[in-house]
Amino acid sequence: MGHYQPLEIVKYQHGYEADxxxxxxxxxxxxxxxxxxTVLHPLLDYRRGGKQSKQYPLFFVDTPEMVSLASRFSRNSQEIQKVSRELPQTAVSQFLDSLLLDEIINTNSIEGIEVDPAEVSKSIDAHSKARGGQFWPTVCMYRGKLPKIxxxxxxxxxxxxxxxxxxxxDKQPNGQLFRDELPNSILRIGTATKTVHVPPVSELAVSEALSSLLAFMNADDLPPIYQALVTHFFFENTHPFLDGNGRMGRYLLSTYLSDKYDRFTGFSVATAIHARISSYYRIFKEADKAENRAELTFFIEKMLRMLTEQQDRVLEALRLKAAEQAGCQNATQPAGIGADS
Known part of the structure; x- marks a missing residue:
């Protein structure tokens, strides 16, 4: 598995070999x-000719690297929970609030939306008498339980x-539940000059894709982290709305990880992605290529690496706070009272 590569690269490397x-x-x-x-069939783009295909089932190969990263992800989550229990509840709440602040700022920034940190902070402040602000609904959703879908x-x-x-x-859904065909054009994901992906065009096609996603999401035959990352990719590939797909996709990933692992990890998803935004877009683009035949191995591996590296940062910050807390307790301890008393 040391030289395991995407199918598109393998084809290029061996394309001139007769056998x-x-x-x-x-x-x-x-x-x-x-x-x-999986039961999922994403809509994939061929590199040339503008053709698309949904004939390939989405799959991944559980490589040694993926197994190692998934194990590290779970261990980090357990360690995060252990260290957080050493802190006073007020310190834990303040730390989570700071993570949520960054999460909301970053998930908007990824879409090119600049928000006022003070406005986000106002909505996050649980002690605010107003209990409102522009981002109050978003904050409530992140703090709430994993939504049932x-x-x-x-x-x-x-x-x-x-x-x-x-x-x-003008960006509200134009179908009954999702976006439908646009009168003058089709929805394209990318920049003004470069299309990265063309998602399903009609509401019927969107609904069919999300129906298969429902079946996948509600099955219990995969480790949660794999299920979460496959769901994240497929939701973004389907792009069911005219606007807000990225923010909703990252929210779904965040709340799922918060529920299945821990909130520190869940509140760090957009922050991890924002720090590696070029890599994030690149792995989506590679996974969207029909030449790679719906293989998600490399997408999962790279997303796992992003998330575990962000966990490492969170864990380091928590340990520092725990050490500071212990130092404060020792400094205020009366003389003559020690561990052996």
Missing amino acids: FSIEAEYKQRLESAAAVV KSLRDFRNIYDELLKGEIPA
Whole structure:
């Protein structure tokens, strides 16, 4: 597995070998004992010609690197919870509030939306008499329990509540629940000059994709971190709304990790992505290519690396606070009273 590469690269490396078949390589990966094949069929883009395909089932290969990163992710979460229990509840609450502040600022910044930190902080402040502000609905959603998503309507309800007051009138969903065909153009993800991905065009196609995602999300046959990252990719690939997809996708990932692991990790998702935004966009683009046949191995590995590195930073900050707390307690301890008394 040391030289395991995306299929597009493998094809380029071996393209001139008469006995090489990229289809045979794909089949070998798909049927490997380490492969996990899902019920999801993302809409993929071919590099040339503007053609698309959804014939390939989304799959990943549980490589040694992925196993190692997933194990490190779980250990970090356990250690974060252990260290946080050494702190007073007020210190824990303040630390989580600071993470949430950064999370909301960064998830907006990723979309090119600059927000006033003071406004976000006002909404986060649990002791504020106003208990309001522009970002109050967003803060409540992040602090709340993992939302239950059992129907297509649930996706829309979460969207409306999370982004209340933040989606302009001309970017509101133009279908019954999601976006539908646009009268003069199709939705393209990318810049004004470069298209990165063209998601499903009609509301019917969006609904069919999200229905398969519902089945995947509500199954319990994968480790939670894998399930969360596959869901994140597929939601963004489907892009069910005209605006706010990135913010909602990161929110879903955040609340899922908060519920299954810990809030410190969950409140660090957008911060981890923002610090590595070029890599984030690149792995999405690679996974969206039809030439890679819906393999998500490299997307999961790189997302895991981003998240675990951010956990390391959180853990370092928590340990520093715990050490400071211990130092303060020792400094105020009466003379003559020690560990052996």
